[in-house]
Amino acid sequence: MAQNTAPTLEDVALRTGVSTATISRCLNSPDRVSEKTRVRILEAVKELGYTPNFNAKALAAKRTNTVGAVIPTMSNAIFALGLQAFQETLTENGITLLVASSSFEREAEATQIRALVAKGADALLLIGDERDQETYDFLQSREIPYVISWNYRAHKNHTFVGFNNRKAAYLIAKQVLNLGHKKIGMISGVLSNNDRAFDRVQGVKDAMAEFSMIDSDFICQEASYNFDDAGHALDTILESNIKPTAIICGNDVLAIGAITRAKALGLNIPDDISITGFDDIEISSIFTPPITTVSVPHTTMGRKAAETLLEMMHSDDRNLSLELETSIINRGSLSAPRNGR
Amino acid sequence: MAQNTAPTLEDVALRTGVSTATISRCLNSPDRVSEKTRVRILEAVKELGYTPNFNAKALAAKRTNTVGAVIPTMSNAIFALGLQAFQETLTENGITLLVASSSFEREAEATQIRALVAKGADALLLIGDERDQETYDFLQSREIPYVISWNYRAHKNHTFVGFNNRKAAYLIAKQVLNLGHKKIGMISGVLSNNDRAFDRVQGVKDAMAEFSMIDSDFICQEASYNFDDAGHALDTILESNIKPTAIICGNDVLAIGAITRAKALGLNIPDDISITGFDDIEISSIFTPPITTVSVPHTTMGRKAAETLLEMMHSDDRNLSLELETSIINRGSLSAPRNGR
DNA sequence: TATCATTATGTAAGCGCTTGCATTCTTATA
DNA sequence: TATAAGAATGCAAGCGCTTACATAATGATA
Numbered sequence: 232m233a234q235n236t237a238p239t240l241e242d243v244a245l246r247t248g249v250s251t252a253t254i255s256r257c258l259n260s261p262d263r264v265s266e267k268t269r270v271r272i273l274e275a276v277k278e279l280g281y282t283p284n285f286n287a288k289a290l291a292a293k294r295t296n297t298v299g300a301v302i303p304t305m306s307n308a309i310f311a312l313g314l315q316a317f318q319e320t321l322t323e324n325g326i327t328l329l330v331a332s333s334s335f336e337r338e339a340e341a342t343q344i345r346a347l348v349a350k351g352a353d354a355l356l357l358i359g360d361e362r363d364q365e366t367y368d369f370l371q372s373r374e375i376p377y378v379i380s381w382n383y384r385a386h387k388n389h390t391f392v393g394f395n396n397r398k399a400a401y402l403i404a405k406q407v408l409n410l411g412h413k414k415i416g417m418i419s420g421v422l423s424n425n426d427r428a429f430d431r432v433q434g435v436k437d438a439m440a441e442f443s444m445i446d447s448d449f450i451c452q453e454a455s456y457n458f459d460d461a462g463h464a465l466d467t468i469l470e471s472n473i474k475p476t477a478i479i480c481g482n483d484v485l486a487i488g489a490i491t492r493a494k495a496l497g498l499n500i501p502d503d504i505s506i507t508g509f510d511d512i513e514i515s516s517i518f519t520p521p522i523t524t525v526s527v528p529h530t531t532m533g534r535k536a537a538e539t540l541l542e543m544m545h546s547d548d549r550n551l552s553l554e555l556e557t558s559i560i561n562r563g564s565l566s567a568p569r570n571g572r
Numbered sequence: 573m574a575q576n577t578a579p580t581l582e583d584v585a586l587r588t589g590v591s592t593a594t595i596s597r598c599l600n601s602p603d604r605v606s607e608k609t610r611v612r613i614l615e616a617v618k619e620l621g622y623t624p625n626f627n628a629k630a631l632a633a634k635r636t637n638t639v640g641a642v643i644p645t646m647s648n649a650i651f652a653l654g655l656q657a658f659q660e661t662l663t664e665n666g667i668t669l670l671v672a673s674s675s676f677e678r679e680a681e682a683t684q685i686r687a688l689v690a691k692g693a694d695a696l697l698l699i700g701d702e703r704d705q706e707t708y709d710f711l712q713s714r715e716i717p718y719v720i721s722w723n724y725r726a727h728k729n730h731t732f733v734g735f736n737n738r739k740a741a742y743l744i745a746k747q748v749l750n751l752g753h754k755k756i757g758m759i760s761g762v763l764s765n766n767d768r769a770f771d772r773v774q775g776v777k778d779a780m781a782e783f784s785m786i787d788s789d790f791i792c793q794e795a796s797y798n799f800d801d802a803g804h805a806l807d808t809i810l811e812s813n814i815k816p817t818a819i820i821c822g823n824d825v826l827a828i829g830a831i832t833r834a835k836a837l838g839l840n841i842p843d844d845i846s847i848t849g850f851d852d853i854e855i856s857s858i859f860t861p862p863i864t865t866v867s868v869p870h871t872t873m874g875r876k877a878a879e880t881l882l883e884m885m886h887s888d889d890r891n892l893s894l895e896l897e898t899s900i901i902n903r904g905s906l907s908a909p910r911n912g913r
Numbered sequence: 914t915a916t917c918a919t920t921a922t923g924t925a926a927g928c929g930c931t932t933g934c935a936t937t938c939t940t941a942t943a
Numbered sequence: 944t945a946t947a948a949g950a951a952t953g954c955a956a957g958c959g960c961t962t963a964c965a966t967a968a969t970g971a972t973a
Binding site: 285287306311315346348458487 | 578626628652653668670692714798799854
């Protein structure tokens with residue numbers, strides 16, 4: 232029974248006695264075909280187990296109803312959530328999402344972008360705006376609309392749908408400083424090829440400048456996205472001669488790692504040291520202590536990014552940037568400096 | 573400068589004065605073309621910014637060097653890890669991974685499988701073996717090799733590369749029973765369309781049978797993959813008249829949710845109640861209390877699944893099933909029953 | 914230098930679909 | 944019943960590539 236080769240439009244045509252053109256129409260815009268033939272065609276399609284060949288379709292039609300997304304990594308809850316909403320919104324509109332990951336590497340990202348375009352992606356979702364001009368030129372020459380998400384920057388070159396990392400970091404840092412902390416430590420995510428992480432550091436620096444703080448009041452350590460690395464970063468910070476009373480972390484995973492390490496060192500949080508996070512992942516609210524962090528509208532962002540992209544695919548309006556708001560969630564890990572420190 | 577249409581092989585041909593066939597060869601098997609022309613061609617390719625059209629390529633070559641994977645959900649660290657390894661192994665072999673998600677829905681999964689095949693996936697990675705025969709028939713008629721992962725079942729119909737969920741659950745349940753627990757609660761993941769969750773429940777039942785325990789010694793509640801739901805499941809279990817002294821959870825997220833709820837109820841773990849997990853996600857070791865759980869070889873599984881698939885794409889040996897081992901990680905959340913209960 | 918095996922390139926026929934244009938049916942209208 | 948408008952269908956030309964097969968160029972050998 233098994234026919235080792237997929238049935239084609241032609242096979243369906245032969246079996247129904249109509250032309251391939253009619254079948255194509257029947258499948259793509261059913262109302263352009265008479266009911267009688269439609270029924271007959273659909274029957275044959277089912278019997279043969281016919282599935283349209285996507286590649287042939289894309290080649291002939293010059294569009295794919297496919298949108299591509301290049302994200303830094305799949306194994307990060309942060310992207311998963313936003314992407315989920317992005318995907319759902321696309322699906323509702325009959326569009327398929329193709330996801331590729333860049334491992335935070337510039338070169339790999341450029342390659343993936345080209346690969347997605349080669350596969351016929353009609354539009355793209357990109358994370359952050361930090362990439363070679365060459366890549367942007369390529370996108371422009373191919374007339375591929377794209378939305379930049381997970382960050383918002385105040386310039387008009389691109390369409391952003393995201394939140395302002397710099398501003399959000401500035402706000403939480405300001406809160407820390409308002410509580411009276413004079414020496415600040417920061418554990419940042421890896422900065423290379425990551426404008427979100429970079430902007431979060433900048434935001435903290437903005438707040439420090441506002442409080443007239445100087446370099447020797449601040450120490451910043453990079454750590455990769457896992458608990459252990461954050462712990463080591465905390466060690467380094469504590470060993471320095473800055474002696475910060477508060478540690479601002481670039482994300483919640485780093486905050487959890489830092490808190491865990493601090494607890495292991497016998498430090499009480501927030502009495503001995505305050506630690507803040509960023510992202511508000513699910514675990515942050517039930518961790519001990521619960522983490523004061525920045526809540527980010529992932530779902531909204533994903534949905535809005537999709538909607539914006541959809542709009543760009545139809546009109547070619549490029550002034551659709553959208554800045555989303557973040558908010559600070561106060562839980563237990565931040566307080567005024569205590570214990571005489 | 574921007575040409576709104578992508579350059580084609582023909583454009584490169586025109587510019588270099590050789591035929592499209594030579595260019596195709598130059599790009600796909602460089603050594604079949606003389607050095608002189610190769611250099612000239614690559615130059616033109618670069619100047620024009622030529623990128624091969626993937627769809628045309630797939631159509632003409634009847635293969636895509638693409639492997640598809642249909643996973644239940646993207647937003648689950650468990651799949652992310654294995655998939656990462658799977659992807660890396662494929663990439664090393666020049667193969668691209670296409671991921672689709674089914675949201676744990678049978679119908680959606682069947683659709684995604686067809687879509688992936690329609691896109692030309694040369695082979696497939698599937699999670700668990702629970703799907704309609706129709707889908708398997710389809711795969712067979714199209715001669716698409718596939719590997720079933722994240723579970724291992726002892727029958728020969730399919731190629732499995734995974735661990736035996738039933739056996740692993742049996743082993744941890746046995747350990748719980750050996751400690752002297754007489755009444756057992758279980759918080760399982762949602763069972764519908766999830767053979768892994770199902771087998772974990774079966775494994776626990778296997779152990780209970782071995783200890784001659786009866787229905788009234790056991791209560792099982794389903795909960796979806798989040799902390800709150802697990803907490804509610806725990807409430808239900810505690811309100812029942814079984815009064816278990818140990819709760820076996822179908823995965824670590826449920827265990828964390830249950831522990832959090834238990835702590836909120838003023839229960840001490842493991843003194844008042846023991847709670848075990850499954851999967852050994854990163855947070856489990858640093859949570860309070862650290863969670864006794866089952867360690868699963870995600871990375872190895874992903875890599876082996878890829879290697880197996882690669883082999884199936886070359887030979888058509890179908891007896892490549894591979895059972896991977898799990899191990900129990902003893903941390904603080906499980907002890908013998910105490911406090912007089 | 915003639916001969917033959919290699920190597921390099923060209924020719925052209927598809928791959929399975931969509932779609933503009935042409936043709937044939939229907940059906941309503943006069 | 945003749946006629947025109949509109950609906951349904953068919954024809955056939957691609958879409959951008961790969962790949963038999965054919966041909967031309969290059970060397971090695973005698």
